[in-house]
Amino acid sequence: MASSSNIDASNSSDDEAWEQSVAEHNCQLDRIIKDVVIHAVSLSVQPTNHAVRGRKRYIERRHEIGHEAMRVLAYGTSADLHDEYLRMSAQVIRKSVIKFVEGVISNFRVEYLRKSTEEDMAALLHIGEWRGFPGMMGSIDWQYAGRSGTPTIILETVASQDLWIWHAFFGTLGSRNDINVLDQSHVFDDILEGRAPKVNYIVNGRERNMRYYLTDGIYPQWAAFIKSIPAPQLRKHQLFAQHQEAAQKNIERAFGVLQARFAFIKRPCLIWDRDIMGKIMIARIIMHNMIVEDERSTYLNYHDPTEFIEDRLRQNTR
Incomplete structure (x- = not known):
């Protein structure tokens, strides 16, 4: 019984370490998305409707585009792989990837490629x-x-x-x-x-x-x-x-x-x-x-x- 409890405790600690690692990576991803996608350099057109609901939905959509751009870079997928799931055309995803990398360079190059x-x-x-x-x-x-x-x-x-x-x-x-x-x-x-x-x-x-x-x-x-x-x-x-x-x-x-x-x-x-x-x-x-x-x-x-x-x-x- 003692050995099984030790194994459970070890598995629990490993799970907590893994969850903490995932949370840190997610925070890093959110930081990049926040600094790049919402940055003025990365946005092609600002929303004309200044209502709170419209602004919130606009930012959420920018986040989705930023995550898709990161997915293309991380997995090397084609632009039209997730077009039906995200309801975005391959052309929009392709342009989003270009805008995303331009935002990364303009925001982080001075610090991280110095x-x-x-x-x-x-x-x-x-x-x-x-x-x-x-x-x-x-x-x-x-x-x-x-x-x-x-x-x-x-x-x-x-x-x-x-x-x-x-x-x-x-x-x-x-x-x-x-x-x-x-x-x-x-x-x-x-x-x-x-x-x-x-x-x-x-x-x-x-x-x-x-x-x-x-x-x-x-x-x-x-x-x-x-x-x-x-x-x-x-x-x-x-x-x-x-x-x-x-x-x-x-x-x-x-x-x-x-x-x-x-x-x-x-x-x-x-x-x-x-x-x-x-x-x-x-x-x-x-x-x-x-x-x-x-x-x-x-x-x-x-x-x-x-x-x-x-x-x-x-x-x-x-």
Whole structure:
């Protein structure tokens, strides 16, 4: 009897944790819908009837359209899949998706697709040093996005260990490779223009100020890229290759989670316009970062940045 009661208590606690997780995700979804769908940028025509009942019904309808737009992005469904259930034509749903992603970009891009600040740099430097790579800002790589299974457009991103995407460059033709994409990318623009925060760290007793990214073997031999050692023979080379390849997988994990959360990316693209494809891609990355911000405190190897950001800023001001 005691064992059965323990099992029931464990199941009850698991159910409560699951219900709390669902409630948190629903609150996050409602936040996006409230800030995007009701925002003036996302509305095409304001209601002419200012009566309370008409205004309430108008807002409820906007919520339904926002939820349908989110459903299309999350499940990758066609626009006419739920037309009879929601009593909306495929054209209205298609336009709603475009308005929705434009609202996400206009409302959240500054915060959730920002360039790394001094506080962000301090957190990334701490995580990189903890993983054995002082000065590391994350991993950089790219993946294909196309139509009918044929790669047509490339997405280049930079991701950190917590799967936050710090940089996104979308629009290069799929016939290019890493080097061609890098030539067109703006990943180093803030450094070239002198807008990037200063970075200082110590390696083998020597102070360095060049931040770098972990990459695979095709990237050029630049100081900003740290690649693995192919076919390592010595023990120290094997150890370095093992740690570098393990840390570099952060970008692959980020791509996998992004595809799992938004099936629109994983499936063949149903949109022909490249500009609209770019807006949808950027909006999904922004929503991905919003989810990471809410869930990163539950990660197994999570580091609270408040423990070391003040020390890092104090060192920079000396």
